[in-house]
Amino acid sequence: MKNVRLAAAEILLNVVDEGRSLSDELPRALADIEPDQQAFLQQLVYGSTRYYFALDELIQAMVAKPIKAKERLVHMLLAVGLYQLWHLDVAEHAAINETVEATLAAKRTWAKNLVNASLRRFQRERDALLADLRRTESFPGWLNKRLRQAWPEHYSDICRQSNVQGPMTLRVNAKHLSREAWLAKADAEGIVAQATAHSAVGATLVSPAPVFALPGFEQGDVSVQDEAAQMCARLLNVKDGERVLDACAAPGGKTGHLLESANIDMTALDVDEKRLSRVAENLTRIQQSAKLVAADAAELDSWWDGEPFDAILLDAPCSGTGVIRRHPDIKLLRKSADIKQLSQVQKKLLSQLWQTLKPGGRLLYATCSILPDENSEQIENFLAHHSDVIALEVDLPPDVDTEHGIQWLPQEGGHDGFYYAMLRKQAI
Structure with a gap:
């Protein structure tokens, strides 16, 4: 060894x-x-x-x-x-x-x-x-600069929260049992957990535990998912019978949550066929199924059958700056030039997927980023170039003020950093 x-x-x-x-x-x-x-x-x-x-x-x-x-x-x-x-x-x-x-x-x-x-x-x-240490926050210089510019009053807290381990938060499968029923099972087995503040199906463990020690994990009763990620299904609010697209689905946590929320016709799309196998594994465990498609969401001719969707989740590729506490290598792997490239990818995905949405349908744009370039500025640009879009109010308390959408920052003992913007398509 x-x-x-x-x-x-x-x-x-x-x-x-x-x-x-x-x-x-x-x-x-x-x-x-x-x-x-x-x-x-x-x-x-x-x-x-x-x-x-x-x-x-x-x-x-x-x-x-x-x-x-x-x-x-x-x-x-x-x-x-x-x-x-x-x-x-x-x-x-x-x-x-x-x-x-x-x-x-x-x-x-x-x-x-x-x-x-x-x-x-x-x-x-x-x-x-x-x-004598200058880099006590231990962030790369380019990210320090961007965070200071974007959130001068919150910069120190962002760094502090990004340098501590995030809590282990779970999503209870509402098709199997209630959160209260699962919390009672956990308590009976000596696992201390508490209900999340914003997600009706979320529970945060006081101390992390191996997943197979969680009551009902193997049966799909519960999944590991941060509360911020759980907000995507809550905000999209899918209904029985709707045709729904999860456009960047892997590894499948949000796909699973949407399927647990209603009886829907779900398409889970991801550009990486290998990662799509993770989606299949996760759905099998929670006893749900979806149409899985390996394709670039922005290349409509390669995957779209022409039938529009009632609801689309675009959890867009992003810098991951809201989840550094869970993925600290982001500090080392991301570069300043990546942000412009990612913004271009996000812009293209938004524009292309918008074509696949029904009039009256809704698209939730989400990222696990805390950089305005990828979030509120991206939505501002989209609104300026599309006349058939209405930005809807997002029913969540913001952590900071933004002109468009809701920005969450990583919170001590609570949710990760995340951004949400809800867009409705209107007939022209």
Whole structure:
């Protein structure tokens, strides 16, 4: 079995230098780790990724000569070691000694003294080193700038909430049982949960739990889904018999929620055929079905049969800046130039899918972004170029003021950052 700190450093190296995602790297690494160390590996990986920019600054301040490019694994071992000393409730001697041992497991004997000296220096000079730290929020510069410009009064809180683990929130399958009935089952099994504030089928766990420990999970009684994501089905408010499209469906959480809400004719569309298989798996578990189509939603000729939809959910590809606390590698993988490219994709999807909507039908545009370029500004542009659209009021309390739609920001113990705009098509 692999040294857990070395495994964490290798994953961090692949994310930072190779641009790979945690969702791909972590599952592969867990197979080589002792079962009782797997949770610790996840903690190390998520934490050192979350604080990488600050950890990198600390390393540069403490290491006299930059570590050579071919030895970047040692740089990542230092980051993992510093994260333990700074943020984890781990015995300091164990954090230092085990990280030093990881240099030997990595066959980097030359780095043993460097890692030992650097970590012990942080142990001695912690307060002074942290006082000099410029990137305490540990966000990339381009995102810092955008967030400060967009939400100057909320910037500090956004950073703080994005750097803590989000709560584990569940969606109770209303076709199987009520939320109150599921909460009673959970309580009987010693699982402490409470009803969400905005979703009538949501429940937040006081402490995260393995999904298979949740009452009725295998039977489809409950699914993991943040409260903000649950709002999509509530706002679209589908009715029995309606023809509905989930335009960017994978991995299928919102598709499933829509199907649990009413008896509808559902088409779930996604450009990635592999990811569409996840939709199928999720629907099978909750005992629902839909027409699954692998195609680019913006290329209508490749998938649309010409019959219009009553309701469309466009949960558009976006920067993911509202869910960084769940996907900290977004800080490392996203670039400033991505926002313009994503905005163009969103614009095209909106324009094309609008053609597939019935007069009188409704389209919910949603993203897990907190950047106006992808949200209120996108809707403002759409309204300016389409005469057959009415922007409807969204029945949710906003976290911040926006000209169009509703913007939620990540909340402590509550929902993720999300944006919603409801559009109705009128006959011309």
